[in-house]
Amino acid sequence: MTLTLTVSDEVRALAPGFTHVAVQARGLVNGPSDEASSALLDEAARRLRERLGALAPHEDPHMAAWRDAYTAFGAKPSRTRNSAEALARRALADGGLPRINRLVDVYNAISVAHLIPVGGEDTDRIAGSMRLVRATGDEPFPTVAGGEAAVEHPDAGEVVWCDDEGVTCRRWNWRQGVRTRLTEESVNALFLLEGMAPHCGLEQAAAELAELLEKVSPGARVTVHAPVAAGA
Structure with missing residues (x-):
């Protein structure tokens, strides 16, 4: 379905x-990060450096467009960066990209290599449909604070992804909630690639992601849905 x-x-x-x-x-078959998924992250960092040259991640035109969008709904993009910019900064830093699990490593590698926000959701944990809306401020957002389970609420007017139970990702793609994130037990997933410009490379990135998913999980059934514009 x-x-x-x-x-x-x-x-x-x-x-x-x-x-x-x-x-x-x-x-899908997930599991701990391994040599293959780690190599994907290292290669993604190399591709990012080649793309940026002397630019900082936020100076890339696509990241600048995302910063404009964040500013439009009241966020401070230098404090709460979109997920692609945040990952890119980590990729260029001495510590490099984190290793989470195979599936997360794969979509993080695509995000960094193409400088596109990419998220992964466990579809077995999603309640109903997913909607990108401006929050009322009352929606629950399950997260972890200080190592303990906590429930936060978005700011009124904040752009959030949500389902029938609450917010799944705050500030568009800034912070994912714990309820629907991909774990080593996840077998069914939705990966969302987001763009702020008509020629930002979403289709190419999606095709590469699908190819990698089939490689790391032979036998998985992967479907790429056509790009959807906000005005459509």
């Missing part, structure tokens, strides 16, 4: 250039 994704009219008005591509996969 295909998971339904919708973008609210308020978000469309805020960011007319927003587009997204969904990659749905079933029958």
Whole structure:
């Protein structure tokens, strides 16, 4: 079954250039990070350095467009960076990219290599459909604070992804919640690639992601859905 994704009219008005591509996969086999997934992250960092040259991540035109979108809904992009910019900064730092698990490593590598925000959700943990909306401020956001389970709430007007139980990702793609994140036990997943420009490379990135998922999980059923513009 295909998971339904919708973008609210308020978000469309805020960011007319927003587009997204969904990659749905079933029958995945996840596990701890390994040499192969670690190599993908190292290669992604190399590709990022080649792409940026002397630029800092936030100076890339696509990242600049994301910063404009964050500013439009009241976030401070230098404090709460979109996920691609945050990962890119880590990729260029001495410590490099974190190793989480094979599936997360794969989509993080795609995000860094293409400088595109990419998220992964366990579809077995999603309640109903997923919606990109401007928050009321009352929605629950399960997270971890100080090593303990906690429930936060987004700011009123903040752009969030949510399902029928609450927020799954705050500030568009800044921080994912714990409820739907991919764990080593995840077998069915939705990967969401997000763009703020018509030629930011979403389709190429989605095709590469699908190829990698089939490689790390032979036998998985992977479907790439067509790009969707916010104004569509």
